[in-house]
Amino acid sequence: MQEDYIIQIKDLHKTFHTNNGSIVVLDNINISIKRGEIFGIIGLSGAGKSTLVRCMNLLEKPTSGSVIVDGHDLTSLSESELRLARQSIGMIFQGYNLLMQRTALDNVCFPLEIAGISKMTARMKARQLLETVGLSDKAKAYPAQLSGGQKQRVAIARALATNPKVLLCDEITSALDPTTTQSILALLKDLNQKLGVTIVVITHEMKVIEQICNRVAIIDKSHIEEVGTVDEVFRRPKTAAARKLLYERSEHIEKFTGNGRLLRLVFDGSSTDRPIIAEMVLKCGALVNIAFADTKNIHGKIYGQMLLQLPEDPIAVNRILAYLDAENITYQEETDHDN
């Protein structure tokens, strides 16, 4: 039986033609997003994330390939059919993009007016949505009178007004402070659970992915490098691009590690309550150097990761590897120092 995918991107290419020649921004992208999941797309600035998410509602027209949303290939729709399809794809932006001359309430009414819904019904629905995002007291406020977090809440309410099946979020917390980011992410997760709306989250911050995503795609230099569940990708990053994003803080350490072999260990919640490294050192009789260590909290499970510099002695190294295998600890040799 086939999976129920709400968004399928097939062989997507996007080339921009500028005065200084053309740039390939998306190269052979294939992604399938399941109905009801929170799907993250992470990549460094300039990787092509915004272009990719803008292709999902055809704000950006793909050079080739297809974008299938809820069974319809958007690239084959007429303009009016596309406008109708867009009503079921909500979008939220980093810069909020609220109408500055409209109150919060009227901003939420806006997509309903566009959909041709009567003013009365629209206002009722808008009030309800402002309540959902915790802003009922700000209905009459203008965007200029709201904080960043409040503006983003209005934008979320607005994006939800037409009961969309998908919510596209492009760096929506990147302009917010950590506390506000937390509350916005919690709201998204809540909406996902309560309304069943599929959410696509674009970000350059790993902590956003960790906090709310089920699955994640890593995009680097116009390519999707890998896709998997957040646990999977986090524990066993297959590509250099993924490791770079995941362990951004360990990068500078790799520069002065010298000639020893490096091993990356990843622990999950079940193993971190035991002194693994201490045991390993004792049992193997070999000293290791901890080059980097970090813990992350993904969906309430603690994940630890550690970068070990192995001893020069190959026999000691073998003992260490055997011990790790026996303890069933995920590890991976770091080969590409210069990455």
Place this chain on the structure above:
Amino acid sequence: MTIRELLDLFRQLYEVIIQALLPVKDLLKLTAEGFLETLYMTIVSTAAAYIIGMPVGLILTVTDKDGIKPTPLVNGIIGFIVNVLRSVPFIILLIAVMPITRAIVGTTIGSSATVVPLVIAAAPYIARMVESSVKEVDRGVIEASLSMGASPFQVVYKVLLPEARPSLLLGAAITTTTILSYSAMAGVVGGGGLGDIAIRYGHHRGQTDIMMIMIVLLVAIVQVLQAAGNWIARRNDKRIR
């Protein structure tokens, strides 16, 4: 002194005052007429020029290469016509369009006749003013409305116009005062209004005091209009506070 004598005295006094005030009364009447004519020309021309210029400005914005419906051919043709009209000095346009004015109004003299060249000169000016106001609207807001499925027409009247309202109002104040001063220029060819009086009395008859009064009045109207425009624009801008 009898009552009859008293009444006679009053009557004589009245005659004296009337005689003294007669020139002032004429002047007042002249000024009032000129003022009303100027107002009439300005208001009618501004309104008519906006009816033509506003849609043209919106078409220029929408069909621009960065607009919501890029259409280089339409944009190029309309842009060219607008530029040509904008580059003809008003005083020359005034005379050049006289055949059109006569065809429409039946005469080339008086305030109604002046409305025609004023509209022809102001419409392209307004088109550019509207275009520049509307282009100030944040690109992101337009994208957001497109992402919700707004049609180009909905983007124009639900996003571009309301979001640009403060800037459009400021533009309208500037445009109105410009049309007012253009209307005064029409006085050279007997266009009516305060400018006409200033030129007829001040230039042709050497009555510089009357000319000064007209200038002061013109300055006062411009000041009031501009201040009112600024005030209305500010009051309408929800980005402040």
